[in-house]
Amino acid sequence: MSLTLENQLIHWRRELHQYPELSDQEFATTARIQRWLDAAGIKRLDYGLKTGVVAEIGAGEPLIALRADIDALPIEETTGQPFASQQPGVMHACGHDLHTSVMLGAAQLLKAREHSLPGRVRILFQPAEEIFTGAQQLIDAGALDGVQAIFGMHNAPDYPLGTLKTRGGAFYANVDRFVIRVTGKGAHAARPQEGVDAIVIASQIVGALQTLPSRQVSSLESLVVSVTRISGGNTWNVLPGTVELEGTVRTHNSALRETIPQRIRQLIEGISAASGAQAVLEWQAGPPALINTPHWATFCQQVARHSGYQVEDATLQMGGEDFADYLRVIPGAFVSIGSASEYGLHHPGFDPSEALLAPAARYFDRLAGDALAAIVEPAAALADAE
Structure with missing residues (x-):
């Protein structure tokens, strides 16, 4: 050249x-x-x-x-x-x-x-x-x-x-995006017992999501679950009624990929129900x-x-x-x-x-x-x- x-x-x-x-x-x-x-x-x-x-x-x-x-x-x-x-x-x-x-x-x-x-x-x-x-x-x-x-x-x-x-x-990798919406009950931060704390529940979900690659899938498989955004609340002394999590899942095995949305749903619904809240998963499949x-x-x-x-x-x-x-x-x-x-x-x-x-x-x-x-x-x- x-x-x-x-x-x-x-x-x-x-x-x-x-x-x-x-x-x-x-x-x-x-x-x-x-x-x-x-x-x-x-x-x-x-x-x-x-x-x-x-x-x-x-x-x-x-x-x-x-x-x-x-x-x-x-x-x-x-x-x-x-x-x-x-x-x-x-x-x-x-x-x-x-x-x-x-x-x-x-x-x-x-x-x-x-x-x-x-x-x-x-x-x-x-x-x-x-x-x-x-x-x-x-x-x-x-x-x-x-x-x-x-x-x-x-x-x-x-x-x-x-x-x-x-x-x-x-x-x-396969690239997928997810949004999880946790709905609890808002309350005064000084009286959390009067509400259902969506932030605490969302925090539990963030930690639990990491059990998918570490405890529910073979370590020989490639799986990454990353929460990249947490949104909830607008002031310092009020527990918000809703919190939204967003993130991505990466895999190479297409069969494994197909199982992940249901695994996430089971996990978030169990955690939220235990606290009297609701959690909904929105799944967006990206490129293969x-x-x-x-x-x-x-x-x-x-x-x-x-x-x-x-x-x-x-x-x-x-x-x-x-x-x-x-x-x-x-x-x-x-x-x-x-x-x-x-x-x-x-x-x-x-x-x-x-x-x-x-x-x-x-x-x-x-x-x-x-x-x-x-x-x-x-x-x-x-x-x-x-």
Whole structure:
């Protein structure tokens, strides 16, 4: 990659970083991506999307896809960088600006050798990953029609630069959200016996929820239950009548996942009934576990070694990723690339290294071309790998 293009990727990333937009509100981001693709002479496909962009390079069959996500998070940035977010309370704290810039770079490299590609590469600049709806939007619009394999990435701040990790089979977790509403009876704080203390009951529920992974499920299974919000009361001397808890459950085993809502209901109803209160569970199923196609995960590792990455098998991740929705429809693989940030994803101080941009763009350029060739001549591709 030329220094000019390397600097271009940094420029794109910093512009995206300065002007982040929340899920399904990525209008200016969409316009920027469209403008940059048009300037490179890269064809855009119209799927009637409100936000997000689909581009395509090459001709004929087969057809594979690359995916980047484009939305940001409702977080106030604290990095102090000169290119920090100009949008109060909104930040690219997950690195989607990096992902978008990488795929823009891969698109430019693929465009430069378009006539030699043994097929087509469709690039999805997807909205609304953070709320887990964007992938399904593109699927419903038909953006996967005819695609034979799909590939994507996430930066990994806890991995060093030059490291790429992935695994066949389950990788990222099932993601589910819950809200528990505890209804007791309000009372004066000096006379708690006259009420039913929803705060005490909610506190008991928080502790009891941790018995699900520690005492009700095998320690060999992956299960995380986290309460992330407690809301109740509005003054210091009144026991509130209601308290609301919110949180998330993460699993990899789909059969286990199906049992969790009923287990939570039994637990909260028993605790609340013992104190004369009521507890109701609201369950919101999120994206499924991301399950890489083993063949393509191995293929991604092989290409990464040839591209100069330190390649390792990834461990199971408890984070969620709506790329999983694509993999329920077609084969493919998702990889993690080291971004070496002191602070992790979704942190206001998240500050990944831009040195990952150029190598990652080169990698996805090579991966796309090699994947097309492997589909056309799988026997030859296997021989090359060996």
